[in-house]
Amino acid sequence: MIEIRNLSLWYRRGHKVVDDVSTVFPNGRTIVICGPSGSGKSSFLRCINGLERFQEGEVLIDGKSLRARETDIHQVRARIGMVFQHFELYPHMTVLDNITLAPRKVLKQSAKDAVDRAMQLLTRVGIPENAAKFPGELSGGQQQRVAIARSLAMEPQAMLFDEPTSALDPEMIKEVLEVMIDLAGRGMTMVVVTHEMGFAREVADEVIFMDHGRFLERKSSTDFFERPDHPRTREFLSRILR
Amino acid sequence: MDWQVILRNLEFMVGGLALTAQLAAIALTGGLLWGILLGLGRLSRSPWIYYPATLYVHFFRSQPLILVIFWFYFLVPVITGKPLGTFVSTVIAFVTFEAAYFAEIVRAGVQSVPKGQVAAGYSCGLRYHQVQLYVILPQALRSMLPALTTQAVVIFQDTSLAYVIGLREFLRRVNLVDTREARSIELYCFAAFVYLVLCLLGSRVAHRFERRREVALP
Numbered sequence: 177m178i179e180i181r182n183l184s185l186w187y188r189r190g191h192k193v194v195d196d197v198s199t200v201f202p203n204g205r206t207i208v209i210c211g212p213s214g215s216g217k218s219s220f221l222r223c224i225n226g227l228e229r230f231q232e233g234e235v236l237i238d239g240k241s242l243r244a245r246e247t248d249i250h251q252v253r254a255r256i257g258m259v260f261q262h263f264e265l266y267p268h269m270t271v272l273d274n275i276t277l278a279p280r281k282v283l284k285q286s287a288k289d290a291v292d293r294a295m296q297l298l299t300r301v302g303i304p305e306n307a308a309k310f311p312g313e314l315s316g317g318q319q320q321r322v323a324i325a326r327s328l329a330m331e332p333q334a335m336l337f338d339e340p341t342s343a344l345d346p347e348m349i350k351e352v353l354e355v356m357i358d359l360a361g362r363g364m365t366m367v368v369v370t371h372e373m374g375f376a377r378e379v380a381d382e383v384i385f386m387d388h389g390r391f392l393e394r395k396s397s398t399d400f401f402e403r404p405d406h407p408r409t410r411e412f413l414s415r416i417l418r
Numbered sequence: 419m420d421w422q423v424i425l426r427n428l429e430f431m432v433g434g435l436a437l438t439a440q441l442a443a444i445a446l447t448g449g450l451l452w453g454i455l456l457g458l459g460r461l462s463r464s465p466w467i468y469y470p471a472t473l474y475v476h477f478f479r480s481q482p483l484i485l486v487i488f489w490f491y492f493l494v495p496v497i498t499g500k501p502l503g504t505f506v507s508t509v510i511a512f513v514t515f516e517a518a519y520f521a522e523i524v525r526a527g528v529q530s531v532p533k534g535q536v537a538a539g540y541s542c543g544l545r546y547h548q549v550q551l552y553v554i555l556p557q558a559l560r561s562m563l564p565a566l567t568t569q570a571v572v573i574f575q576d577t578s579l580a581y582v583i584g585l586r587e588f589l590r591r592v593n594l595v596d597t598r599e600a601r602s603i604e605l606y607c608f609a610a611f612v613y614l615v616l617c618l619l620g621s622r623v624a625h626r627f628e629r630r631r632e633v634a635l636p
């Protein structure tokens with residue numbers, strides 16, 4: 177379980193990117209965070225695995241505070257996967273090396289175990305034939321599926337998605353969403369920042385609307401789309417759903 | 419003109435090239451390794467690492483190499499109490515000096531790698547040294563290759579400065595032959611020719627290497 181208490185983050189004093197957010201992400205749920213760009217969604221997500229150094233508040237993973245002296249942030253990150261808007265595959269390594277690097281170096285898996293697991297995951301995301309290729313030889317959709325496989329190879333307890341389909345051509349969005357739907361179906365805890373309202377409606381258990389660094393509304397996905405309370409949410413939805 | 423003087427002393431003079439090559443190779447590898455650490459230090463968020471590294475780089479970049487060579491030759495024995503020997507003191511001087519230049523090349527190279535790569539490495543649980551070693555530096559080195567080649571050629575030429583403390587590398591030997599034979603024009607023409615050929619050769623090899631990397635990494 178991921179618990180956030182009074183989290184605030186700013187880059188300049190006086191302008192809070194994340195403003196006093198408290199929330200809980202229970203295990204096994206898929207939660208979508210949406211909102212206008214610049215609302216602090218990505219920054220918030222990056223606080224959860226300590227990629228962003230927040231100034232106030234606490235992030236607790238299974239009750240352990242990210243900022244506590246005895247917490248090893250690297251061990252926490254090893255158990256929380258993250259998928260980025262621009263994939264961020266390592267361009268100088270093959271697909272297989274991309275996936276096996278962290279399992280070998282962090283989890284100390286043998287090369288053979290890591291490769292076996294990587295091939296399983298590549299099969300699961302539907303591109304086992306690309307194992308020996310370099311990221312530059314793949315389409316955007318394929319690269320993002322490799323990036324998901326790379327995160328899954330660490331056997332994470334939760335996955336963070338930072339606009340995973342925003343950089344993709346429309347015809348490739350579906351193949352990535354299908355992998356995410358499969359993952360949600362397997363009970364993975366997922367926090368997804370996205371503009372894909374179809375995904376939010378069909379797959380998410382809950383949807384959060386974020387604006388100016390605050391969570392303005394959090395509802396089950398049906399209620400979020402059928403009965404939004406906040407006027408800003410209604411305005412946002414009317415603009416994005418047309 | 420008596421070009422025979424070159425042939426008569428060829429073996430002796432070319433023998434100095436072995437020392438020159440040795441010195442250049444150690445200065446290059448040692449300077450690069452130390453320069454990588456300094457360059458990463460220049461990018462550190464910790465003031466305890468950033469300021470010493472920055473001071474080091476600025477200090478040695480402001481000094482003439484010849485002074486640094488003297489410095490290690492004359493001053494270090496006074497501090498440590500025993501002489502280092504010409505070769506060892508020259509090697510230390512070169513590594514110390516060249517590392518400052520490599521540090522700036524490394525810093526620029528590391529900064530050229532997109533920030534998202536660091537985030538990707540960390541998000542998989544890798545530690546700082548693993549992120550640098552496996553993710554950032556391999557990409558940074560690739561973009562640094564042209565600058566590294568230039569610096570390697572400079573180092574190769576700089577080794578001739580070691581003659582001031584009597585190290586008998588190539589140029590020093592040419593100089594010795596000249597004092598004996600008094601054939602300055604022929605001998606220094608020969609020296610210039612040797613440097614030209616070797617440096618051109620070096621750049622060609624590096625250029626080949628760069629192009630092959632480009633093909634291998636689409």
